[in-house]
Amino acid sequence: MANPEMTMRVIALMTAVLALPAFAAEPTVDELLKKYDSIMGPTAYEAETTMTATREDGSVRSYEMKFLKKDNDKFRLWFGNPSSVKGQEMLRNGESMWIYLPNLKRATRIASRDNFQGGDFNNADVLRVNYQADYTGTLEKSDADATYLLVLKAKNPDTSYDSIRLYLRKSDLQPMKGQYFGTSGQMIRSAEFTDHREFDKGYVRPGKVVMKNELVKARKSEMVMKSLKLNVEVPAQRFTQSDLGK
């Protein structure tokens, strides 16, 4: 090229292009789903959380819990506070769910569709996140700044929601907002993901999720993650009924 200015600009441009991070190109839906599952539902982890449920009469209840997850269908949680639930445990293994109540001194089966301690997460919400397996997605133009809008549609009739709109931050693909719809298209729940920080080596995720009941607007539940450790080695035995209460 004859024009040195032009050349300079081209070189600058090419350098800039080469220097861009690996996913400057729009990420694929699969990648986004995988990323979401890895953020919100890593395969094996141990965590401490507090859940706070607010009802329309203004009353507020808080529960402190410890989580343990393995594979994609084994969950265990222990309740710490308040004293009314201290010592309670829940276990999900595949389709079976049990609850351990200290008063009972043993575990007993429960149905998985109940509300989780009366809050706005139903039990499946809290204990199972596997969007890659359950939903197909399309990317749409997002109406919120600097986010990708992933519109998910259920792959099978067993999922809790028919479709979900997930807003993921462009810079680091962290989830920012979620909207959960029933088959009729009415929004049943909405979620806000905030307080993104690093919990374990290189593992960043929202520290707080607020789930709002869109049908009864004054109801909401908050999950605050206090600590999280990834890749915890847990023997499968810990997810059996007989281990509850020990």
Add this chain to the structure above:
Amino acid sequence: MALLKLASRNLLRNRRRTAITLAAMIIGVGVMVVLRGFINGQQKVIIENIIDGRMGAVQVHKTGYVKNVLTSPLNLDMADSPELRAKLGGIEGVEAVAPRIEFGAMISTPDKAPSPEDGSPLPDDLQGKTSFFIAVGVEPEAEAKVTPRRTALVDHGRMFPKSDSEELVLNAEFAVGLETAIHDPATPLPPLENRTALLASDRDSALNGENVVLGGTFPTFSPGDKRVGLVPLGLAQRLLRMEGRVTEYAISVKPIDRADEVARRIQDTIGPDYEVHTWSQLFPFIKALTGTQDFIFSVVSGVFLTVVLLGIVNAMLMSVLERTREIGTMLAVGMRRRQIVSLFLAEGLVIGLIGGFLGIGLGVAIVTWFHHAGIPLPAPGATVPSIIRPFVSTRFLVSAVIGTPLGAALATLWPAWRASRLRPVEALQSA
């Protein structure tokens, strides 16, 4: 008096006709008494099953409880205290007071085999069963005084003896669906892993559980029975973290027809923080039913009365016709028409009195006999037969005793009047 004697003698003259007329009257009146007695007995059974078997005559709740649809009923609970119970018990007409908590509960039966160690799921038919039902926490001693039939309804196993027992009582069909067997109290309790769990959320929606065993079952007696169960009050209070609190007081009233009055007295005594309802307010279905039956009874009585009185009119008319000559003679010798009328009226009255007394007497005798014997009603749906004990109220009897002779006399009016209108000359000429 002399008139009545004369009337009686006249009646005796045509014995057959009098006998037949009396017979018709006795049967008619008797059947009406028996019918009323039977209807009363049947209504009582239905009411008893509801009042003595479940509800209590009067119920006391925290204001707003009955209409409440929105919040957990546990939020509208009341503090239970000996003073409050004594206050309620001391009100005139109140026989006994029973505290209760009604709540939604889940029952979970143990798996039939231990879970596989490798974490694979147990096959469905070996898994324990979970189901919802309405649990009523009761104190057996108090409950027996307020709803005595309830305890009697437990036909397999037993009603738990104490408020802090660990047994519960469920509907028999429900228990079958749960595949649970009744525990024999003579045997030791099964190990914890094999016990049934009772789960419920307290008013803050925190889950809690208690170990229980099935102590007894009751049969399905009326609609809606299947999903109801009884649990000891102490157990319920512990489960719901509501020690010292209840959601309702069931109250028995003596006599039962004073329920409205007593309810008002209770309301006045305990004030506006509480609401008081009678069984018929809580279950209007019954009033509609008894209303229909009473209506049928009035139609039936009307028809019977018409026919019986017709018989009397008929018989009297015959009598007049037959005695035309005699009446003519009486008129000819100067008897006044008014006296003729009185004579026949007296005859009608005598028939009414005798027929009425005998008929009512017969009816009462039958009612009394069946009252003591009891009429078992087979109820193929339920396994408990109800026993009908017919009875009639004194008020009914009094109106029957007064009304029957009066009715008979009224029926005689027209024939008597006809008799008095006879012209002596024609009368003497005819027949």
Add this chain to the structure above:
Amino acid sequence: MSQFPKLAARNVGRNRRRSLITGMAIIVCVGMVVILKGFIDGVRNLMVADVVEGRAGALQVHKKGFVDNIEAVPTRMNIAYTPELVAKMKAVPGVKGVTGRMMFNGLIGNGLTQTMFVGRGLDLEHEEEACPRSKASVKAGGQPLLPGDTTHTLVGFELAESFSVALGKTVNVQSSSPTGRSNSMDLTVKGFSSSSFPFENKRVITVPLATAQELLGLQGRVTEYAIAVDDLDRLEQIRDQLRVALGPEFEVHTWQELNTFVRDLIARQDIIMAAIAFVLFIIALTVIGNTMLMSVFERVREIGTLLAVGVRRIQVLQLFVLEAAMLGLMGGFVGAALGQVVLNAIAAIGIPLEMPGTSSVALLRPHTSWSYTGIAVVVAVLGALVASALPARRASRLNPVEALRNG
């Protein structure tokens, strides 16, 4: 002797007063019996109709095991709602109407708060062919659901009060499919339902079937079929035939099996009423008998004359009995006719009776079949015959001389 009927008739006509008195007695008795039976039948029909035509249907079909199932999720045991199945059911002789329904539960809210409900999804095109009176429980002021309604609902009136929701306002209805899929919809309140079971006023909502199916993700499915039949007396045969036609996957129950309380009540009433009718008949007989007796004794002289001129005793008997029969026939006819007229008059106005159950007010229209009326007439004739037999026999036994002297 062929002259007897004429003679008998002339006798009846001649002594008008006597015939009238006897006739009146028969007329009133027969009329009363007809009226009573009409009322009893009317009330009974009303009670049965309330259950059969107002709520449950004569027969119901479910998935096998449904009725005994204790699980809280009725929608898991759903069955297909297809024209083929409906046609199969209709092919069974006696089946008059078929409709499908969905029973389900969920949460109802007004945006501010939410509570549990029990729902009934009705196929509005066909609900009336199976339950003609299902609209009866809608409170005045509101409208029942009609075919073509999609996003409308009827709400138990106490439930509506708690939510302060007026006619025309919307409520939000949320539920899940049997596999756990959440869904919700806004529905407009078209009317309030009312029942004398308090639970229903506090918890029940009624929606179009399509709406329920959509809400639950159960398109083309129902939890039950309700069936109307043309002849309630053949109910059990029809049920058995349906069982054969549908096969082991389904279970078929009569309304009595599902509603034992009402069944027992009606059965008891039937027994009582039969006894009542019988007693009434006996009493009626005595009245007629009395009159007949009287009539014979009045005519002692006439009898004596007859015997004296050579009429045979047996003929005297026959004559009297024939007269009685005629009176019975005429009186019976007139009485039955009058009774029917009275019943029809009352039926035209109707007597309002509050129905236990739907707490609607139904009109009692007393009614009795012509066959019963016919029976009443026959019984009247027989009754007259029986009542007159003995006196007639006595009459024929009279000694002519004494008879002529007496009287």
